[in-house]
Amino acid sequence: MAPVASLLAMDRTTLTAALKPLERRGLVEVSPDPSDRRSRILKLTRRGRNLLARALPAWQRTHDEVEHLVPGGRPDQLRRSLSALS
Numbered sequence: 001m002a003p004v005a006s007l008l009a010m011d012r013t014t015l016t017a018a019l020k021p022l023e024r025r026g027l028v029e030v031s032p033d034p035s036d037r038r039s040r041i042l043k044l045t046r047r048g049r050n051l052l053a054r055a056l057p058a059w060q061r062t063h064d065e066v067e068h069l070v071p072g073g074r075p076d077q078l079r080r081s082l083s084a085l086s
Contacts, residue, residue, distance in 0.1 A: 001030075001040045009086065027051060 005015045022028040027048035033039035067075040
């Protein structure tokens with residue numbers, strides 16, 4: 001869970017709360033890490049992967065539209081700057 005929380009810039013407690021509805025819908029499985037029972041392993045279910053595959057084109061279109069709105073047309077520079085601030 002720690003790598004996912006880091007990627008999403010949220011703490012593990014917030015991630016755990018956000019995952020509960022996805023787990024209830026059968027989109028994500030959360031299980032103990034066999035090598036460290038305090039840690040959890042996240043896995044998209046088949047249903048979760050199917051939903052992600054259907055959502056990805058809409059996410060990509062929206063992402064492209066937003067990138068075109070970045071002043072100066074340099075979204076990578078904006079991402080680097082925002083990353084440096086965080």
